[in-house]
Amino acid sequence: MNHRSVQMAHGAGGRLSQELMKQVFAPCFSNCFLDLMDDQAKLDLPSGRIAFTTDTYVVTPCFFPGGTIGTLAVNGTVNDLAVGGSNPLYLSAGFVLEEGFPLDDLERIAESMAVAARNAGVMIVAGDTKVVQKGSCDGIFINTSGIGLLRDDVSLSCRNLKPGDSILLSGSVGDHGMSIMTAREGLSFQSSISSDCASLNRMIAAVLDEVPEVHAMRDPTRGGVAAVLNELAVSSSVGIDIDETAIPVRDEVRGACELLGIDPLHVANEGKFIAVVPAQSAAKALDVMRRFDEGRQAVPVGSVTADHAGMVVMRTAFGSRRIVDLPLGEQLPRIC
Numbered sequence: 001m002n003h004r005s006v007q008m009a010h011g012a013g014g015r016l017s018q019e020l021m022k023q024v025f026a027p028c029f030s031n032c033f034l035d036l037m038d039d040q041a042k043l044d045l046p047s048g049r050i051a052f053t054t055d056t057y058v059v060t061p062c063f064f065p066g067g068t069i070g071t072l073a074v075n076g077t078v079n080d081l082a083v084g085g086s087n088p089l090y091l092s093a094g095f096v097l098e099e100g101f102p103l104d105d106l107e108r109i110a111e112s113m114a115v116a117a118r119n120a121g122v123m124i125v126a127g128d129t130k131v132v133q134k135g136s137c138d139g140i141f142i143n144t145s146g147i148g149l150l151r152d153d154v155s156l157s158c159r160n161l162k163p164g165d166s167i168l169l170s171g172s173v174g175d176h177g178m179s180i181m182t183a184r185e186g187l188s189f190q191s192s193i194s195s196d197c198a199s200l201n202r203m204i205a206a207v208l209d210e211v212p213e214v215h216a217m218r219d220p221t222r223g224g225v226a227a228v229l230n231e232l233a234v235s236s237s238v239g240i241d242i243d244e245t246a247i248p249v250r251d252e253v254r255g256a257c258e259l260l261g262i263d264p265l266h267v268a269n270e271g272k273f274i275a276v277v278p279a280q281s282a283a284k285a286l287d288v289m290r291r292f293d294e295g296r297q298a299v300p301v302g303s304v305t306a307d308h309a310g311m312v313v314m315r316t317a318f319g320s321r322r323i324v325d326l327p328l329g330e331q332l333p334r335i336c
Helices: 017-029 068-084 102-119 175-185 199-209 224-234 251-260 278-291
Strands: 050-057 084-099 122-133 141-148 166-169 216-218 239-243 273-275 297-303 310-314 321-323
Touching: 017 102, 017 122, 050 068, 068 084, 068 102, 068 141, 068 199, 084 102, 084 199, 102 122, 102 141, 102 251, 175 251, 199 278, 216 224, 224 239, 224 273, 224 310, 273 278, 278 297
Parallel strands: 084 122, 239 310
Antiparallel strands: 050 141, 084 141, 166 273, 166 297, 216 273, 239 297, 310 321
16 A cells, blocks of 8 residues: 555545455454445344444544543443443444545554454454545544343343442543543653553443342443432433432542542543442452452442432532532533
8 A cells, every 4th residue: 555644545445445445444343244345234243132233433532541543432331341241252343434544554553453352352343434625524533333142140220229229339430531632732740650551341240240130230421420320310210319428439530630629520431331229239249340450449328218309419528518420511522
């Protein structure tokens, strides 16, 4: 391939399109389904119910401490499947590329996706590439869709919460959003902030193996922990009480949030999940989570109550209580 940046002809379906597939995507994503190069992937699926999800990633910058737009696309879709109680199996990947985007960067992103897929134990089995004129998009956008096989022994839903349930958080909050913002704005701190971008399906599967009575799981991406807890409270018509001092926030993340005037609970995470479990199962679930690197900091952060239905109330470090509301708008644009 003589060109070192994306050309309009790369999206035209001709020779350059074939070269892009053969030299960039095929070597990274090679598997028995994709290698056939048909217009569809003919998949082997065990019998049972499946889960299906899709998401589009437009993060800027496309490279950031702890990940790339490609790792984000793979891990984000894997995690969406996993928190629903499914075993992720197959992904598709659609790319919108801006004319002039460096091919070296595209290769780096594709390679990062391949590594993320291998780590998660999934295959990228279908894809598409479109090229738009310079100025029509910001370098690269990626859509990923995923299929997973649902477990028969669990029933996870945001409508399952019961008064007395424990709220568990798998680790520190705000790492991803602040990583993107500090990279974008050129902010510097004594310790660099790295995204928590990671696939969580193996840890989640282990939790569900040993604690199948889990009521709900969610990954707090856009809108952060605050958005997820509010959605859970409204969907189940219950109240949620949380303890500010129990929620882990890295010092450098807290500093960045204070500098930007942002509540860490409103900041996106890409390698954390919230689990709502019966109180008697909380210790066991935490023990399982802490066996994994991504869950070393797992902690109980609150409980479900019959009071103040549909609201999330936090006891602050000063002993007062305040309502944790949904963010009013998009405080951190283009973070996923």
